[in-house]
Amino acid sequence: MKLSKFTLFLALIFSASISQANSDQPLIKTYKAEANLLLKQLNEKSSDQIEELSKNLVNTSQLIISQVNNNLPQCKAYFLALLNAADTMADLPLEEIESGYHADGLLPPLKDATCYHAKDLLVHPATVQAMARIGIQTDEQWQDAKKEIVEVLAHLGAVNNQL
Numbered sequence: 001m002k003l004s005k006f007t008l009f010l011a012l013i014f015s016a017s018i019s020q021a022n023s024d025q026p027l028i029k030t031y032k033a034e035a036n037l038l039l040k041q042l043n044e045k046s047s048d049q050i051e052e053l054s055k056n057l058v059n060t061s062q063l064i065i066s067q068v069n070n071n072l073p074q075c076k077a078y079f080l081a082l083l084n085a086a087d088t089m090a091d092l093p094l095e096e097i098e099s100g101y102h103a104d105g106l107l108p109p110l111k112d113a114t115c116y117h118a119k120d121l122l123v124h125p126a127t128v129q130a131m132a133r134i135g136i137q138t139d140e141q142w143q144d145a146k147k148e149i150v151e152v153l154a155h156l157g158a159v160n161n162q163l
Contacts, residue, residue, distance in 0.1 A: 027067065028160045031060045031121065035153055038128070042146045050145070051132035055090070057125035057152075061118075062086050068118045068162045075115035077108045082119055089122075090129035097127050117158040124152035 038053040062083055069079045085106070089097060100106035101123045110116065128145045136145055 025160055025163050027060065027064050028156060028163070031057065031064060032153070032156060034060055035125075035149055035156070038125070039146065039149045039153075042128075042142060042149060045136075045142055047132065047136055050136065051129055054125040054129035054132060058086060058090070058122055058129060061121040061125065064121055064159060064163075065118045068159060071162055072112065072114055072118075074112045075118070078110060078115045079118070081107050082122060086122055086126070089126040090133060092130065094127065094130055094134070097123065097130055101126070114158075114162060117155040118162065120152055120155045121159060124148040124155075 034053065034057050038050070038057060041049055041053060065079050065083060069076060082101070085101070089101060092100070101119070104110060107119075125148070128148050131141065131145050131148075136142055
């Protein structure tokens, strides 16, 4: 997953601005703590827990998506398709995750852009889980994995507002 420096910069700014936002939702706090732990492991290039930590993040995202779905009924079909793929997404090749879920190729048409943020809470850690399954070895791969989690933290604030 390649992000331009500008996109990463915007994600970091957005993440910093929402970190002060009201995040009193227990699942949001849990997700943020899990994501930060995963990011710490990625920064340390400690590969022994990456797959497990990213799987935990995928599991927490499913709970969040289910809650968001209650407030965004227009996203029901989109979220259902995503949740049905959640347990096997990390088994797919990275290119399939990218085209099928990042780019929505395997999801129903997006009727409302507000659905996008919650989707990414699942897709980004599933991508890191798949990367860990394959093996993160090069500096570029470690950077790509970190970018996935930095980006997902940026989406977290928008999702918090949807709960």
